Ligand SMILES: [Cu+2]
């Protein structure tokens with residue numbers, strides 16, 4: 001496929017990209033002009049007026065020139081006012097989602113994204129139909145993050161305890177990176193996902209399939225638990241196979257006695273795991289930082305049960 | 316034999332280590348600032364060098380993500396709070412302000428040494444934090460991340476809080492000195508532009524820094540007592556923290572760069588033997604920028620979730636700060652016209668400043684364009700933009716200023732050839748390092764990334780190569796100065812033929828109380844004769 005990537009800007013895949021890139025391009029040429037003018041003049045003066053004898057004085061002492069001063073005040077002023085209006089128009093367009101936009105909830109947490117569809121399931125990548133305005137309602141369960149899709153020129157900070165939103169309309173199908181641009185700790189730079197833009201029919205099909213799969217249709221609880229493990233971002237911190245990570249590995253966790261930071265210890269049973277997921281700070285495993293995001297109000301009972309079933313299989 | 320103490324040079328006026336520690340002489344205090352700041356500049360640079368090496372490749376290299384986060388935090392905190400903010404005012408300002416005004420010292424010499432001690436205490440606490448864990452909040456301390464009760468972050472907050480007081484006291488001292496200590500005949504418009512710049516900086520230090528202090532204090536209280544101020548989990552508001560923080564940190568940009576404007580004005584005037592074009596404009600615009608600079612902090616928050624109306628107003632006001640800066644560049648450029656220009660080492664830094672500051676300014680304007688900023692915000696483009704200002708403009712002007720006033724401070728001339736060679740390396744290294752970052756930033760590479768998409772590797776490699784050249788240039792510049800202390804020719808009173816009082820009326824190096832007789836000023840700071848060619 002032909003790429004729209006240029007020297008300065010990444011590929012374009014949303015309806016905003018054109019306007020943003022146009023403003024960037026316009027400004028680029030304006031700034032190049034002024035840069036060349038200033039550096040050109042400096043170079044010329046330095047060569048032309050180089051001191052040849054040590055005692056040589058300046059050949060003139062111009063300290064004022066009304067015409068010059070007026071023009072280099074008024075012209076930049078007009079230019080920046082123009083830039084302000086261009087930026088403002090583009091920005092307000094970006095901020096106000098059209099009324100026919102579909103809404104998808106985005107939850108950011110250390111260090112993964114989940115995309116909650118109104119059809120009642122959630123996914124670890126964002127899947128959207130092409131040529132359809134999509135509004136993302138974003139929030140965080142722990143610290144600040146920022147949701148960024150370079151190809152769409154779209155970005156919004158993701159704030160705990162608050163909803164913030166952004167919208168876009170994809171102009172072509174494909175897969176584009178989703179990045180976190182607000183520093184959020186250890187694995188900030190691994191907090192990646194992707195947005196997959198599908199044709200309308202493909203999207204509808206995907207939506208149906210995903211909704212069914214999310215019901216656990218055709219899967220054993222443990223299999224379903226394994227999908228929750230990645231879809232809910234547990235894999236950012238927990239390993240299923242004993243590899244050390246930010247959080248304790250799940251291998252061999254079931255039925256073990258867990259030492260907590262408050263000195264007590266507790267058996268890793270149903271109740272403990274459920275509590276650890278919903279309200280992690282209430283029982284922090286010794287030797288770990290209390291940084292696991294709470295999943296209360298985010299994860300469903302069915303998913304918790306599935307995770308427990310999954311953990312039971314990790315001997 | 317028994318020459319009066321006040322008539323011998325300030326190095327010899329008293330002797331011994333203690334005589335420096337208890338001194339109230341602004342010149343010695345300036346030199347101690349200079350030494351401390353250069354030391355931290357090297358430290359901050361080493362941190363940068365380490366994480367730039369790691370970034371040579373996209374995948375985990377020789378350090379872990381947590382170490383990387385710690386390194387860039389240390390780099391940022393050190394460079395901002397211990398180097399560029401106190402830099403030019405602390406080192407050059409202290410040394411030169413009384414000399415340029417024709418005064419014996421600053422208005423409050425004891426307050427001055429207090430500022431230096433606060434700086435040292437702040438620095439020691441910042442270093443002490445290293446024994447308490449690894450600070451990893453970034454220099455911006457955004458909540459709620461900085462509320463994780465990491466003891467190292469807490470110590471950093473304390474350090475920054477104390478450093479703020481050092482800054483406030485310096486600003487206050489400068490403002491009073493400029494109002495009260497000018498020599499007879501030194502009217503406001505006969506003051507060198509460096510003095511005007513310090514005046515504007517002083518205003519910002521006194522009015523903006525307390526807000527930083529309050530913010531840091533609130534963060535500390537929230538960390539200790541878990542009262543909800545900024546953390547939503549406790550009922551606080553993380554945006555409030557950002558508003559407070561940028562209410563200080565935007566003016567801080569001008570605290571950082573306005574003194575550099577002053578230095579560059581001096582260098583350009585001296586080495587082109589010209590009166591500065593539009594002297595009054597430059598003088599007033601420094602003060603004007605100071606005032607508008609208090610009203611634009613929200614341009615750091617266009618994607619933060621603040622209201623669209625606020626975004627629009629902040630964008631509008633931001634463009635007004637662009638115009639005075641642009642005019643200054645035109646003024647300096649026009650000053651060169653018809654001059655008698657000599658490309659000494661300091662002048663090479665002044666010209667580099669113009670080059671870098673033009674890029675720094677132009678890349679700043681594009682960030683003010685709302686729709687475009689949404690894309691560029693929090694990418695390497697922003698990182699590069701502020702390095703073009705803080706390093707490419709401020710530090711470059713600072714180094715140029717150190718070279719320019721070195722003979723006055725130390726009584727020795729440096730080697731021009733090595734000086735110029737180093738200046739060229741610094742120029743190449745700096746631009747290599749940061750121009751690459753502009754491109755990868757607008758391509759969408761986020762900042763503070765340990766791991767990055769492989770398509771950005773080439774830019775990271777250019778950037779890392781650049782920092783090697785930059786480091787080479789900086790060390791060469793430093794050694795050239797240090798060697799001159801021993802081998803340099805004895806400096807005459809006015810080696811550059813400058814017109815400001817520190818050159819025309821003060822000995823090299825100056826005597827204890829600066830002037831043997833109070834100078835009487837009869838003309839402006841840059842009144843050079845002309846000749847027909
Ligand atoms: Cu992040």
Ligand SMILES: [Cu+2]
Nearest residue numbers: 565568612615
């Ligand atoms: Cu700002």
